[in-house]
Ligand SMILES: Nc1ncnc2c1ncn2[C@@H]1O[C@H](COP(=O)(O)OP(=O)(O)OP(=O)(O)O)[C@@H](O)[C@H]1O
């Protein structure tokens with residue numbers, strides 16, 4: 001459950017990235033966030049797991065009021081949200097396996113469970129043969145798949161993906177979309193910021209369009225709506 | 229493709245760390261030692277240098293302390309009785325000496341005893357003095373010890389005014405100098421050790437800070453993936469401790485070995501003087517333990533200090 005009321009975000013340098021955002025996303029929904037570059041998509045999703053703190057308004061995530069969230073409780077918020085970052089954010093000195101395992105280690109899972117689960121998701125993103133590589137030895141698309149694996153490895157209540165197919169070839173993109181639909185079918189909320197007209201128009205879901213920091217469109221089975 | 233669901237998988241923040249997590253942190257900390265390469269060498273070098281100095285200082289200090297305590301214990305006042313004093317007067321003097329509150333013991337030493345001691349202490353040459361056995365020129369004496377060696381001076385000055393006292397000896401200058409020397413030696417030694425330890429803490433915290441600075445982006449990522457501050461802190465904590473312990477190995481070897489050598493070589497040479505070294509066993513092992521603890525303390529403290537700032541990511 002995501003609830004945003006009159007949310008504004010101004011960065012310390014004075015750039016107002018978002019204003020007057022009202023938004024409600026139910027548990028289990030699949031939502032595309034679309035809009036031109038610099039519109040505020042990353043900022044919008046970033047506020048949901050406290051990568052960025054909103055400037056004013058109220059945000060409630062999975063029952064947690066972010067205005068009241070104490071600093072030391074932030075990890076708890078983040079553990080329930082799997083995030084695929086536009087720039088991957090992999091730990092450069094850890095192997096693929098270790099990067100994915102890290103999300104389970106913070107939960108203090110047993111090594112046995114960690115191993116089992118990491119191998120499962122590695123299989124899912126087709127990276128089993130690259131388990132021992134470090135991120136620098138991978139292509140952009142492979143790194144993206146590692147970050148997807150890390151995002152879903154702990155069965156989060158919701159998943160946020162910021163351009164998860166930006167670096168992927170069409171075939172792999174469809175594979176990834178299939179993974180997203182599957183975890184969505186199991187009840188995980190999926191929020192995906194994307195520039196892919198093809199995906200949005202093919203796999204029809206709710207579409208929220210952002211322009212210059214405002215929500216300009218919110219349709220339940222929407223279209224991409226922009227020329228690329 | 230299929231997403232399997234694990235039976236037990238909770239997403240809460242545990243307040244109590246599980247034991248196996250400690251194992252994970254230990255492994256991570258150990259790996260960091262290896263990953264940091266030259267940084268590790270620099271930190272360990274800083275600790276090594278410091279601890280060698282600290283080790284030598286502690287060995288010196290404690291031995292000095294031991295010597296000082298021995299000498300203090302041996303500080304005695306010798307009260308020479310006037311040659312003309314009669315037996316009853318000597319007894320009066322003895323009870324007056326015993327009545328001084330600061331005095332611990334009073335022992336009578338007749339002039340014959342004194343002469344024997346003198347002859348003995350001179351060895352071969354002393355035999356010349358045996359001539360005097362018939363006509364002993366020495367005084368009867370009382371050997372007075374104070375409970376607190378620091379009272380020696382006052383008590384001795386006081387005794388000078390007693391009747392039938394010919395002379396009071398207590399090696400005034402020597403005693404005073406020694407007492408003040410040992411006092412200052414202790415203070416200066418302690419100050420030096422504390423200073424050295426803090427320098428090492430500073431060095432190690434700086435080194436770890438550099439490695440953390442290089443890793444501040446990584447720490448940010450870890451936090452985004454849901455790591456708590458303590459989860460991030462622990463490996464650094466263990467890394468610091470390992471750095472400190474590694475840094476203490478060479479100093480331990482050097483001081484224990486060095487002390488073994490010195491002790492065995494010096495003991496025979498100085499055994500007739502008042503100087504007595506602390507025995508190799510257990511002293512060397514205690515010193516090793518102290519160095520190990522200081523090393524670990526320096527490492528832990530250094531890492532704690534440097535990590536603190538970087539957790540506000
Ligand atoms: N850390 C930051 N500090 C200052 N300004 C920022 C920061 N991050 C983003 N902005 C600004 O906020 C606005 C929205 O940025 P945001 O990254 O949310 O856009 P976006 O919709 O994700 O774009 P893209 O499609 O290119 O990823 C932009 O004007 C950007 O310059």
Ligand SMILES: [Mg+2]
Nearest residue numbers: 041042086162
């Ligand atoms: Mg973006």
